[in-house]
Every structure is written in structure tokens, then in C-alpha cells.
Amino acid sequence: MDVREVPGVGAKTADRLAELDDPEQALSEGDVAAIARAPGISDGRAARIARAAIRHRHGDDGEFLATDRARELYRDALGLLQERAVTDYAARRLETLYPSASESRVAEVRGFAERAMGREPDPDVLEALAGVEPLEAPGDVRVRDRCLATSNAEAYSAARDAVPEMSVELVDDARGLAELARGYSTVVALDERFAGVEVEGDVRVEPRALDDPERIVPERTLAFFARNRGPLRAAAAVAREAGLDAPLEPDALDDALAELNDDGTVAGDEELRRLTDAVDDLDAAVSMAESVANDRLRAAIEDRDVTVEGADLLSLVERGAGVDSLLERELADEYAAAVDAARDHLVDALDLADHTDIARRAFADDPTFPVEHDERAVSRLREELTAARDRRATARKRDLAADLADLREPAHELVDAGLELDVELAVARFAADFDCTMPTFEGRGIAIEGGRSPLLDVPFEEVEPVDYGIEGVALLSGVNSGGKTSTLDLVGLVVVLGQMGLPVPAESARLERFEALHYQAKSQGTLDAGAFEATLREFGDLVVGSDRRLVLVDELESITEPGASAVIIAGILEALAEGDSTAVFVSHLAAEIRAECTIDVTVDGIEAVGLEDGELVVNRSPRKDHLARSTPELIVEKLARGGDAEDGAFYEALLAKFDGGESR
Known part of the structure; x- marks a missing residue:
């Protein structure tokens, strides 16, 4: 994948990504950890780049979430996942998961999610993960006891770029080297013409020194491991506790780190001490x-x-x-x-x-x-001791850096494995906490059994399971506070998670592959003329075309007068029924809307079975083809059955006006 083909990646970002070992592979795999290793790229920015690259690879236009409420539902779902991540990295990495109309993308994430659900969130592993974070390349390394020397301006410039940690000096002859040797414990001469020159002090002629900068600046390697000692040890603990197939032996890494002090100096050398x-x-x-x-x-x-x-x-x-x-x-x-x-x-x-x-x-x-x-x-004496100390330190640094250099890439892989494990465990914990299952994709419409929304403002274990199925267009009726909006949220959440490729909070779920989710939230009061017109235009655009959409609408009648609302909603339902859309409209005007429709529209109902101590007793699963009774009807019925003979006739007459709440 060409870096510059990714939407949102400009020239500057492309130049930064080009400094990675394999930027094309990092983008192709959506590897947030690898992308974040590019200079100037934060974890958050890396997640956005990875998401854009994934969409580009799958030909995904990123327009599945078509309304503000649909996007809000996604953010809520993502938040539930991120709450179960231990590391900041995993929380960012989870942002690369999004609902998609791309079958290949959904299948890709489903494979990941199914593997993740096989993970056991062991408390010891989660505790060890708390110390894991992406490795940093220290940018504050300075070497003051050694210098590079050259008489060549081009070599001088190359040395300054390759080894910014050390001073680079221009010299003309052996006398210049001798002067440098009096001020530095070691002088590395880059010019081959200085070979054989005898100068008092530690002067080394190494024409190919810039081919391996870390050999002449072992502090670079040592500072990397010293700076990242905590995350590395935590990653090693994760690998041990989780039984990961680690790219290096965790105990070997711990032993190597034990030879290093926190400041990057060599530990345990008695002569150096x-x-x-x-x-x-x-x-x-x-x-x-x-x-x-x-x-x-x-x-x-x-x-x-x-x-x-x-x-x-x-x-x-x-x-x-x-x-x-x-x-x-x-x-x-x-x-x-x-x-x-x-x-x-x-x-x-x-x-x-x-x-x-x-x-x-x-x-x-x-x-x-x-x-x-x-x-x-x-x-x-001080000069002699200092020089001896510095020579000893440099030699030991070189030896230790040589040992650690081979561990650097495996160390990155070890930490990346721990961070990716955290992503998997977040999905596993989400699935376990909310009794999730993987949905199936087949046929038209939606069928949810035993669905429970984790978005309700009650403990999840107290949420009543809901069974609900939709095919084509339907009206959802029911009493106030009976659960119509939460049912709509449950349907939207299951579809969002399913098309993210993730498990859903239900005993089982069968989903249609939708190309977009339109969720129109309940309006706060009657709209003025301009806002009303804008809302109608949205629905006008919605009914055009043949996209397989899921349309969820909550009490659209509140945007204008009830009589006009019934006519408008009926017209919208008729237009949606002619296309490939699946739609659920929550409404208190179900009977009026059905009467205005020229098609046979399904009316489902969340039925209140009675009042108990002034509280509604509700069957949360909508009944198919049933117009639910309203709360006022239930109250009138209670009064009619409990009243005395004198006022009972009045309540009976009122109850008759409701037509008994029969299905119609």
C-alpha cells in the first residue's frame, strides 16, 4: 500500500512514515504500534491513520454511520470496549474497529474477535499489563567523553546526521588529533589517511564507523533499554503469565536488563565501580x-x-x-x-x-x-583515572550494547504482543461481561433473541432480556417508559457491533448486511418551519436509491402537529417499503399512521400487563402485530374494575373509547 494513497496522509506525514522500516506493511495491517514509532506520530494520530488505511484497503467509504445518533451509538459501544482495556495503547487501537459495509472488513474483524473470545482474562495478566506501554526512543542522549574527527567536510556533515549524540570535529592533521585527544578520552578518526599516525591518547582510526553508529555510540542502545526498562519487564511478565509465544525468552530479557542501571550505565562491574x-x-x-x-x-x-x-x-x-x-x-x-x-x-x-x-x-x-x-x-592522577574509567565504561557499554542490540527488535515485538493481547482481552472481557455471542449474517431483516442492552442506566444483570425481529418496515408502539427507545437502542447497538465484526449482547442474533444505519433520535419539542423542512429533506434523501439501510426513528411525530405527523410518517414508511430498507418507527400514533398508510404496515407493541403499586408492569419484548395499550388506558381500566357502582359506568364508558386495546 502506497503511503500517499491513504486518505488524510499528507506529504509531511508521509515523510515521517517513510522513516519506518516497512511503512507499507504497517499501513496494510493497520498496525498502530508500528505507525506510532514514526517520528512525531502520537498513538491517537496513529490510530486515525491506521483506520484510514484499513478503510482504503477494504474500499470502505466510511459512511455507514449516517446520523448523529448512529455515531453516538457507536461511540457508546466503543466506550464500553475501551473501558475494558488496561493500556492507553489498547484503547487507541480499539478505535480502528468501526461498523463497516465492507464484507471483507467485517470478516477480518470477526476472525480477530473469535480468537479474542477464546482468551481468559487472567487477573495476573491484567495486573502485568498495567505496566506495558509502547517503547520510546530516547532523544536526550549526549556523549561528552568521546568525539569524531575528520578533515573532510562531506564526512563531517554525514557524521553530524548519523551520530547527533557526539561532537564532530574538523581537523587538518595529526596535531589537530593530538589536541582533541587531550580533551577527550577517545577520538574516533574517520579518515583512513590518519592510519599509522602515532598520537598520545586513545585515538582510533575507523573509516567505516558511520556504517554502524551504535557501535561507536553504545549509549544509544543502552539508553533505549534503560528508558524502557519498566515496560519491557512488564511485557516479559505478561508473556510468562499469559503463555505467549514470545519472540525472545522473558527471563533472558530480565537478565540482560539487570546488567543496566536506570541511567543507562553498566551495572555490576566492580572494576568500573x-x-x-x-x-x-x-x-x-x-x-x-x-x-x-x-x-x-x-x-x-x-x-x-x-x-x-x-x-x-x-x-x-x-x-x-x-x-x-x-x-x-x-x-x-x-x-x-x-x-x-x-x-x-x-x-x-x-x-x-x-x-x-x-x-x-x-x-x-x-x-x-x-x-x-x-x-x-x-x-x-585524576586524568589517568578518568581516562581509565571512561575507557572501561566505553568497553563495557560496547559489550553490553552488542548483546542488547540483537534484542531490540524482539523487544519491540514482545511489547507489541503484550499490547495486542490487551486489545484481545478487552474484547474478551466485553463479551463475557455482557453475555455476548457472534451474530450470523443471512437473509433480510433482524432477529434478536435474549438481547440485553448494556447502555441502560441500571446494572447489566438487572436488564430484562428482549426478543425482537424486524423484516421490512414496522411501527413500534407501547406505553411511556415501557422500553420503546431502549429497544430501538438495542437494535441499533446490535447492528453496530455486528457490522464492526464484534460479538453482540444477546443469546442469538441474525442480521442483514446493511450498507448504512440511519437513527433519528427523538426531537426535543416541535420544530420551527426551517428545522422541519430540513428534517423532511433528510428523509427525502433517505428514501432515494437502493441501498440496504437500517432506519430507526424515535417519535418523529414530535416535530409537528399529530395529524400532520401521521400523514408524513405514513408517506415515509411507504417510500421505505418500496426500497430495500429495514425500518422501525417508534410512535404513539401507530393506529393513526396505519390508517393513513396505503400498505399493510406491521405494528408491534411493548405491552404493559398492568399496574402494581403505581408502577407499570411491562413485557419488554414487543409482541408482533399488536397495538400496545397506552398508560392512560391501563389507568382507566384499573378504575373501571375497582370503582363502585356509582362511578363505574363512567370509567367503563371511557374504557370503551379505547376500543379495549385490541389488536387491529
């Missing part, structure tokens, strides 16, 4: 070594009686000598012992067995009091 501590503690250790020497020398002076004869004192003064000369003459051994003690303390405190010579130079042999360190020697 020793060198790091030595650099960090050097100044404190030098200061303490000075104290050791001075304390020891002071004690030696206090314990000795030093006698200076007059001639010697005069000679020392004439030569301008001070206490240093006195120490050298009278306390040479004690001073040497004090300095040795300082040197030993410095070596032992920082564990500098392999840097003993340079460490001991930190304290000179020339006597002085108080004893002081040689700053140049300490600086040199």
Missing part, C-alpha cells in the same frame, strides 16, 4: 592523606627534643633556611615515614594498585611542614 569511586573520592582522599602525614609528623616533632647549636642556627639563618632545612637535617627519617604513610593511605583508600607510581607522586620527597600534595601530580 572502583575507578568511578576513585575519581569521585580523589580530592577527599588526598586531603585525608595530608592529615595522616601531618598528624604523624607533628607527633614525631612533639616526641623529640631537637637541639640546634648556635653556630648551626647562625649558619641556617645566614643561608635563609627555614623549617624545611631543619626537618631535613633533624627529622629526615620521620618525615619520610610520614610521607610514606600519606602515600599508602591514598593508594589504599582509592584501591589504586594499578596506579601506584603516579599516586605516590602526589606527595614529594622534599621536606615541608605542613605536608602538602603536589597539585600537578594529583591532576595527572
Whole structure:
């Protein structure tokens, strides 16, 4: 699939998607996780792109939901699914599921949903999923101890693009390399002409270094795994708990991550820890070594009686000598012992067995009091330790990064598998929570048995099951608050879910393949002339053409006067009956509408079987070919049966006006 063929994908987005390893495959499969790995593409944007790509692949015009109420019903259904997703990713991924007129798309999702319904939503798996999220590529990696060097402007530009984490320097000759080597622990020269040049410091000539940037910047790989440590470990736990066929062994991933600190440095390397501590503690250790020497020398002076004869004192003064000369003459051994003690303390405190010579130079042999360190020697020691630390760190980073690099793509696959599992489990939980079944698609019309709407404002287990079937056009009558609108919602919801390819909340459901759903919600009061005309135009457009539509209309009579409404609705039903539409109109004017119709229109009824403590007792499943009695009729009937002889005749006469509520 060509990226630019997908509706809504402009040039900038196409350029971003082009940076993926296989953008065509990601779009073809509607792979939200892969699409979201493109730079600047959020999960939400990825879901929209994936949905557009899916529609494009199936030749779907995306116009199944033809009215605001139909779209609202879809959003409600989607919300029920998303509430059962653990991860934000799964909630976004579920947005790629939508009701479609494309048979191939519905079949594709049905296959997915049937597999998902076989999943068991294990609590341990759901708990582990809470930590899984799409992996991020860290963009804040900076390497300051190494640099790239080249004398070629073209190579300079290529290096800056390939390795933005490191400084890239232009040099003319070996002298330039030498200057860089004094400021960096390692210099990687890209020019082959520098091969054989001897420069003090760690200078490496690697003309092909840019072919594998992660080898010279292992921090890139390590930062990726350090940044994503939590999601990776969570994904490994999901794979273990769910028994997923993982692309890598979860325990092996955990072991590899254990070698990495949170900041991307290598964990568990005692030699690196020793060198790091030595650099960090050097100044404190030098200061303490000075104290050791001075304390020891002071004690030696206090314990000795030093006698200076007059001639010697005069000679020392004439030569301008001070206490240093006195120490050298009278306390040479004690001073040497004090300095040795300082040197030993410095070596032992920082564990500098392999840097003993340079460490001991930190304290000179020339006597002085108080004893002081040689700053140049300490600086040199610091440089040596820092370079050793950085070389060790880089070597260990390279080794660990080499091991982890092979796990990077499988790690993505592992996390993607966990996220997709969450999508499946959301469908499985939806199906289990609402006692769903997969509908069948055959014939004309709709037949629902044991349907229960999860959209009602009561606990689902308290929802009464409804049986209802429709073929052609029908009027649905019934008492106020008897469940007409909820039945209409149930029909719409079952069709929406069925044409999403998902299970429906019913014991069984047989559906027609519709090309569009038109659901006209109940109007809030009589419409003015302009709004009334616009509504009629909508129905005028609706009855034109031969599309197999499902039309659900709730109390259209409220848009104008009852007499005119009956005539208008009758005309609409006649026009729909001539086409391929299936329609249900909820109305309190069923009898009047039927009287105006020139066709034999079906009237179904949600029957109230009586009043109990002032509350309606209702059979929620509509009776076929039955005009339901109204609430006023039920009240009059109750009064007629319970009244005394004096007023009973009045109520009987009123009840007769209703014609007994018989089917007609």
C-alpha cells in the first residue's frame, strides 16, 4: 500500500512514515504500534491513520454511520470496549474497529474477535499489563567523553546526521588529533589517511564507523533499554503469565536488563565501580592523606627534643633556611615515614594498585611542614583515572550494547504482543461481561433473541432480556417508559457491533448486511418551519436509491402537529417499503399512521400487563402485530374494575373509547 494513497496522509506525514522500516506493511495491517514509532506520530494520530488505511484497503467509504445518533451509538459501544482495556495503547487501537459495509472488513474483524473470545482474562495478566506501554526512543542522549574527527567536510556533515549524540570535529592533521585527544578520552578518526599516525591518547582510526553508529555510540542502545526498562519487564511478565509465544525468552530479557542501571550505565562491574569511586573520592582522599602525614609528623616533632647549636642556627639563618632545612637535617627519617604513610593511605583508600607510581607522586620527597600534595601530580592522577574509567565504561557499554542490540527488535515485538493481547482481552472481557455471542449474517431483516442492552442506566444483570425481529418496515408502539427507545437502542447497538465484526449482547442474533444505519433520535419539542423542512429533506434523501439501510426513528411525530405527523410518517414508511430498507418507527400514533398508510404496515407493541403499586408492569419484548395499550388506558381500566357502582359506568364508558386495546 502506497503511503500517499491513504486518505488524510499528507506529504509531511508521509515523510515521517517513510522513516519506518516497512511503512507499507504497517499501513496494510493497520498496525498502530508500528505507525506510532514514526517520528512525531502520537498513538491517537496513529490510530486515525491506521483506520484510514484499513478503510482504503477494504474500499470502505466510511459512511455507514449516517446520523448523529448512529455515531453516538457507536461511540457508546466503543466506550464500553475501551473501558475494558488496561493500556492507553489498547484503547487507541480499539478505535480502528468501526461498523463497516465492507464484507471483507467485517470478516477480518470477526476472525480477530473469535480468537479474542477464546482468551481468559487472567487477573495476573491484567495486573502485568498495567505496566506495558509502547517503547520510546530516547532523544536526550549526549556523549561528552568521546568525539569524531575528520578533515573532510562531506564526512563531517554525514557524521553530524548519523551520530547527533557526539561532537564532530574538523581537523587538518595529526596535531589537530593530538589536541582533541587531550580533551577527550577517545577520538574516533574517520579518515583512513590518519592510519599509522602515532598520537598520545586513545585515538582510533575507523573509516567505516558511520556504517554502524551504535557501535561507536553504545549509549544509544543502552539508553533505549534503560528508558524502557519498566515496560519491557512488564511485557516479559505478561508473556510468562499469559503463555505467549514470545519472540525472545522473558527471563533472558530480565537478565540482560539487570546488567543496566536506570541511567543507562553498566551495572555490576566492580572494576568500573572502583575507578568511578576513585575519581569521585580523589580530592577527599588526598586531603585525608595530608592529615595522616601531618598528624604523624607533628607527633614525631612533639616526641623529640631537637637541639640546634648556635653556630648551626647562625649558619641556617645566614643561608635563609627555614623549617624545611631543619626537618631535613633533624627529622629526615620521620618525615619520610610520614610521607610514606600519606602515600599508602591514598593508594589504599582509592584501591589504586594499578596506579601506584603516579599516586605516590602526589606527595614529594622534599621536606615541608605542613605536608602538602603536589597539585600537578594529583591532576595527572585524576586524568589517568578518568581516562581509565571512561575507557572501561566505553568497553563495557560496547559489550553490553552488542548483546542488547540483537534484542531490540524482539523487544519491540514482545511489547507489541503484550499490547495486542490487551486489545484481545478487552474484547474478551466485553463479551463475557455482557453475555455476548457472534451474530450470523443471512437473509433480510433482524432477529434478536435474549438481547440485553448494556447502555441502560441500571446494572447489566438487572436488564430484562428482549426478543425482537424486524423484516421490512414496522411501527413500534407501547406505553411511556415501557422500553420503546431502549429497544430501538438495542437494535441499533446490535447492528453496530455486528457490522464492526464484534460479538453482540444477546443469546442469538441474525442480521442483514446493511450498507448504512440511519437513527433519528427523538426531537426535543416541535420544530420551527426551517428545522422541519430540513428534517423532511433528510428523509427525502433517505428514501432515494437502493441501498440496504437500517432506519430507526424515535417519535418523529414530535416535530409537528399529530395529524400532520401521521400523514408524513405514513408517506415515509411507504417510500421505505418500496426500497430495500429495514425500518422501525417508534410512535404513539401507530393506529393513526396505519390508517393513513396505503400498505399493510406491521405494528408491534411493548405491552404493559398492568399496574402494581403505581408502577407499570411491562413485557419488554414487543409482541408482533399488536397495538400496545397506552398508560392512560391501563389507568382507566384499573378504575373501571375497582370503582363502585356509582362511578363505574363512567370509567367503563371511557374504557370503551379505547376500543379495549385490541389488536387491529
